[in-house]
Amino acid sequence: MTAPAIEAVDVTRVYSLGGAEVHALRGVSLRIEAGEYAAIVGPSGSGKSTLMHLLGLLDRPSSGVITVGGRDATSLSDSELAVLRNETIGFVFQSFQLLARTAAIDNVALPLLYRGVAKKERRERAAAALDAVGLGDRKGHKATQLSGGEQQRVAIARALVGEPQLLLADEPTGNLDTRTGGEVMETLERLNAERGVAVVLVTHDRDIAVRTGRQIYFRDGLIERDESKAVAAL
Amino acid sequence: MRLAEAFRVALDALRANRLRSLLTMLGVIIGVGAVVVLVAIGSGAKQEVEAQVEGLGSNIIFVLPGSVEFGSAPSISRLQLEDVEYLGRVIGNPEAVATTVSSGETVSVGSIEVFSTIAGTNENIPNVFTRPVARGEYLTSTDVDTRRRVAVLGSGVSDDLFGDIEPLGRQITIAGVRFRVIGVFEEVGSAFGVSRDGEIHIPVTTAQQLFGVDRIDALAVKAPTIDDVDPLRRELLDALAEKYPDEEFSAVTQSQILGTLGDILGLLTLVLAAIAAISLLVGGVGVSNIMLVSVRERTREIGLRKALGARRRDITVQFLIEAVLLTTVGGVIGMAIGIGVSLLADAFSPLPAVIAWWSPVLAFTVSVAVGVFFGVIPARRAGKLEPVEALRSE
Ligand SMILES: Nc1ncnc2c1ncn2[C@@H]1O[C@H](COP(=O)(O)OP(=O)(O)OP(=O)(O)O)[C@@H](O)[C@H]1O
């Protein structure tokens, strides 16, 4: 087996709110293998999003270590983190986070802009990513001209356009109805299977969680249970 | 991210908010426009005054009683008609000394009445000043010696009194005394509403009798060449000091007048520019303010860009470019408007306006600098936003 896509070793995250301390994570160790498909579930406030931010290198742990592809991310500077994030991680957010007045294709191309890819190549790769999520005919649409499900698929295309090793999705279906949510999940599953990109998603929906190969149960800032199914493909 | 890309991103952001961008620029537009216009008017005034002084003639020295220093007490010293002859003799060139005593008087022809500056002069005026006579003759030494009641009219006053009628040989009444018109000057134009075309010249002797005085106001002496001006000036002062040991006289050269006027008008231009620059500064503060609002509004966008791999520097540069674009575009528009208004003012108003090459360049440079200066704070704030916090904000 190759190196894990990302690994957290005994990470904690303490927020201080005007004197009071909030222990959002109390010592979490977690290994996400390359190509893995995992779901994080748990009650509200248990620290799921906090962990996603740490795994996504958007935030730094109060203690503990995050390694990406064997590399210690906690010792990197902000701009080194930005580069690493850009090259290895894709995000899908609950609220889509598209630039409203920008065309779908330019939204998708955004990560490549910060990678210094030339405009022509950016557009080609963004167009291919939109084709891959089944939105080849919506390239010129502004985010506001798309349905919620379509917006989330544009966001997935954006997360994938840079060919990351890891895709992090925090409640990707949280703002969608069951049917469009199902479409988004199918897209994620297909990309995981076809491209081998590791996917970690947070969900409150048991039906969605059981579709993945691994469920990580969170409670009060700790991993309560970690259940892996034997996955035939591995 | 490359600079050209950052430029496009910034431009798109400004376009997305056209009206706000325009209103933000307005402060800079007005500031730069005001600098260009006011400097143009200041420079125009300076050039016009200089042209007027130079248009009098060349190498002229003016001799006046008393001191012309600022703050000096009014003088009791007097110049008299005999001094014209005296100084002419001393410098060995009596024809190079002109004189004047003037007063404002009512002039009438039939029922037409005007108020005019009456200058009592001698026959040497054409030798000293550039003051061509269009028709008829200038005053002669005989006119002066025999106190004739003859007059040479400025073109303006001639038009006022006679219209299309030929004034030569006709009678005019100055302060109740009848004069015969013997000449009309060529038009010399006016500056700031003061026109030498409104003057009437009469013999100095006649004028002294008419005004009831025995002094003269001033003498004007022409030096043969520019190099003779300063020695001649000394010679004139020495001669007067010898004749009137207890009194004080001044001799001012044309270049001294030009220098003083240039200094005053240069200072005026500077003050105008400084006042206009304040409005440019206020425009800059406006840019800073709006950029801060924009950073707050776009916090989520900034968080997203960072999540997708934008570094602090990428974000800072993008917002800095936005600020600089605002002030630069505002600067260019302001410059264009300033130049346009200056040209219109020059063409259609009594204000002369000359666009000095440096004023648009300076205004433009300053507006770019204002963008950098006032853009730095919002841009740094944008760059420093933590991605998680930024993404959370609604
Ligand atoms: N910026 C912050 N400052 C202070 N406390 C925070 C901050 N972010 C999160 N927390 C706290 O940390 C804890 C974990 O929050 P987190 O968002 O990770 O929960 P979650 O499991 O994602 O919940 P949900 O299912 O509702 O999204 C919560 O108690 C929350 O109040």
Ligand SMILES: [Mg+2]
């Ligand atoms: Mg959450």
